[in-house]
Amino acid sequence: MNLSLPDVSLTERAVTLSPLQWVGMQGIDLPVTLSEPGYHREVHARVDAQVDLPSPLIKGIHMSRLYRLLDELAEGRALSPNTLKTLLQAMVESHRDCESRSARLRFSFDLLARRSALVSVGLAGWKAYPVTLEASLNGGELQLQLTATVGYSSTCPCSAALARQLIEHGFVSDFGHLTAVEPVAVAAWIRQYATLATPHSQRSEATVRVDLAADAADLGLFRLIDGIEQAVKTPVQTAVKRADEQAFAALNGQNLMFVEDAARRIQAALAQGFSNPHIHVRHLESLHPHDAAAWAVPGQ
Structure with a gap:
């Protein structure tokens, strides 16, 4: 039936004769299958x-x-380096009549993962990790880049030091005239006044891009995400009870960090096992109306 329909892409020439680097589509809705270990x-x-x-x-x-x-691809074939290379080759082959030699793909999706609570046994919830997967085929060579964003909590070291000083002054004001203080009195004071000042903390995010090997068995999604979360040590939680909230408060107190600290932690954690990591961290400040940010780029 299409034989009788006009196809101007074949019968007409462009008004301006010039090559184009890329032509195609953006924002196509597609169900894709992710298959990683577990x-x-x-x-x-x-x-x-x-x-x-x-x-x-x-x-x-x-x-x-x-x-x-x-x-x-939407028929259940799992995304993998090999699947992507096969698809890119088919894209080029389908446009031999257009003299195409290269192809590229970009997938954006949320990786939905179930995460256990810090302390409560059997308690878990769902967390979404924004992911971007880019694949290109140029001269027959496959190039892959994976980008993931991970949310975490950051407590400011400077703010924590200032808060500790105020608590110290409060304690000295109440007990400085005594030569000895009973532990039970100290405990009671702490219970009532330890929040004379509290350091500010905020939800934060790390966006990391790495190169993937063309012959890798899978995309390594969780390997990257888990590596980031283990580096910052305070990933945001899903389902929590009071015991989990207390454990999270302890993690924050034991992992005070500036935005610079977070970037360096992630950089050190990914130095082995990941190729060409590019790191961007943002602390969505609760003290300021603007964000604090840091970048870490290989070789700089």
């Missing part, structure tokens, strides 16, 4: 798909061909 789930992704258009004589590519190839 994890197998379908997620909703937004996908960008493009090929190059090096010939100035060709008016346009065939976007429906790209869409159909993506639609085949």
Whole structure:
């Protein structure tokens, strides 16, 4: 039936004859399957798909061909380096008549993971990690980049020191005239006045991009996310009881950090086992109306 329909991409020339680096689609809704060690789930992704258009004589590519190839991916084939390379090769092959030689893909999705409470046995909740996966094929060479964002809590070391000083002054004001103080009296004072001042803390986030090996068995999603969470030590929690909240308060107190500290912790944690990590951390300040931020880039 299509034989009788006009196809101006074949019968007409572009008004301006020039090559284009990338042509394709953005924001395609697609169910994709993630299969990592201990994890197998379908997620909703937004996908960008493009090929190059090096010939100035060709008016346009065939976007429906790209869409159909993506639609085949939605039939349950798990995302992996090998799956992505096969798809990119098919994208290039589908546009041989357009002289295309390169292709690229970008997947954006939330990795939904169930996380256990810090203390309460059997208590858990769901947490979403924003993830971006970029794949390109140039000259037959596959390049992969994975970006993940992890939320955590950060307590300011400076604010903590200032709060401790005020508590110290309060204690001296009440007990400084005594040569000895009973432990039970100290405990009672702490219970009532230890919050004379409290350090400020805030929800924070780390966004990390790494390169993936073309021959990797999987995407390493949890390896990256777990590495970031273990580095900062205070990932935000889902389901909590009071015991879990207390444990979280202890973690924050034992892991005071400036934005610089967080960036350096993550950088050190990912130095082994991850290729070319680019780190961006933000502390969404509770003291200021602006954020504190730091970047760590390999070789700089």
